[in-house]
Amino acid sequence: MSGAAVTVDAKGTALAPGLIDSHVHPVCGDWTPRQNQLGWIESCLHGGVTTMVSAGEVHTPGRPKDIVGLKAMAIFAQRAFQAFRPGGVKIYAGAPVLEQGMVEDDFRELAEAGVKFLGEVGLGSVKDGTTGRRMVAWARKYGIQSTIHTGGPSIPGSSLIDKDMVLETDADVIGHVNGGHTALPDDQVKELCERSPRALEIVHNGNERAGLLALRTAKELRQMHRVILGTDSPAGSGVQPLGILRMISMLSSLGEIPAEIAICLATGNTAKMRNLNCGLIAPGREASFVFLDTAQQSAGKNLLDSIQKGDLAGVGMVITDGAVSIQRSRNTPPATRVPEVVKR
Numbered sequence: 001m002s003g004a005a006v007t008v009d010a011k012g013t014a015l016a017p018g019l020i021d022s023h024v025h026p027v028c029g030d031w032t033p034r035q036n037q038l039g040w041i042e043s044c045l046h047g048g049v050t051t052m053v054s055a056g057e058v059h060t061p062g063r064p065k066d067i068v069g070l071k072a073m074a075i076f077a078q079r080a081f082q083a084f085r086p087g088g089v090k091i092y093a094g095a096p097v098l099e100q101g102m103v104e105d106d107f108r109e110l111a112e113a114g115v116k117f118l119g120e121v122g123l124g125s126v127k128d129g130t131t132g133r134r135m136v137a138w139a140r141k142y143g144i145q146s147t148i149h150t151g152g153p154s155i156p157g158s159s160l161i162d163k164d165m166v167l168e169t170d171a172d173v174i175g176h177v178n179g180g181h182t183a184l185p186d187d188q189v190k191e192l193c194e195r196s197p198r199a200l201e202i203v204h205n206g207n208e209r210a211g212l213l214a215l216r217t218a219k220e221l222r223q224m225h226r227v228i229l230g231t232d233s234p235a236g237s238g239v240q241p242l243g244i245l246r247m248i249s250m251l252s253s254l255g256e257i258p259a260e261i262a263i264c265l266a267t268g269n270t271a272k273m274r275n276l277n278c279g280l281i282a283p284g285r286e287a288s289f290v291f292l293d294t295a296q297q298s299a300g301k302n303l304l305d306s307i308q309k310g311d312l313a314g315v316g317m318v319i320t321d322g323a324v325s326i327q328r329s330r331n332t333p334p335a336t337r338v339p340e341v342v343k344r
């Protein structure tokens with residue numbers, strides 16, 4: 001502490017790891033053609049999100065689908081977002097969508113170039129479990145993590161991915177297990193929770209009832225460590241700067257889990273399942289934090305009680321990589337108390 005360049009007085013607020021959005025679809029800089037919106041990533045920072053994981057740059061106009069083109073686009077996106085951090089948000093981008101004709105060497109080349117994640121299996125031309133499983137295994141061999149689309153079609157060109165293909169493909173993350181937007185039938189959602197050991201991703205832009213079913217099933221199985229959170233945005237339903245905070249409040253209040261556990265789903269759980277060096281407050285971890293407090297006039301007795309009652313937390317400050325990125329959020333309900341910078 002003696003060498004600190006900045007001192008923050010938390011003023012009694014709660015310090016949490018920066019929130020992680022496990023499922024976004026970036027394109028170019030802080031712009032999305034999905035809603036022709038500028039500044040969506042920086043706006044999410046005001047919702048406490050300090051880290052995002054791309055599930056594929058699928059909204060890119062003219063997205064190349066040939067092997068050379070998709071690899072080039074993935075490497076470009078990885079490099080661009082590694083160098084560009086809107087507001088300080090770290091984006092793990094460059095997530096190629098699987099296409100027919102890819103071979104093992106393609107995954108080796110992608111990994112050597114720095115690509116760490118695949119886009120959603122099923123959004124490209126690979127729509128069968130046998131091919132998907134083979135390519136996911138190649139990706140895993142070279143340290144690239146995979147996610148599979150789950151549920152009905154989300155964009156033109158995508159298809160229904162049912163529980164049989166999800167189980168056969170065996171991707172590392174069952175993307176939007178509650179649908180994105182359209183969920184699988186209840187029995188299939190439960191079977192995915194019961195038969196697969198992989199991460200269960202619940203998203204904001206999905207079926208809320210199916211999300212609660214997945215949460216309760218994971219709880220019954222005593223496998224809450226598998227549950228991670230995302231927004232699946234930008235999407236047809238827009239951009240949700242407070243999407244992760246809304247998920248925390250929804251799952252806590254309606255899913256009847258303690259608020260602190262719901263926060264863990266969007267921090268430590270996601271970091272562990274996604275192999276990220278954030279999401280926990282510990283030596284050696286990235287110094288990205290969010291200061292939270294009860295929203296003004298909430299019926300909750302304190303921060304955790306207010307979340308349990310379904311209210312959103314107020315963000316008073318966000319720190320990314322040890323630097324103050326924002327102070328009082330312009331997007332959340334105003335926090336009752338806010339931290340102060342007392343020394344620079």
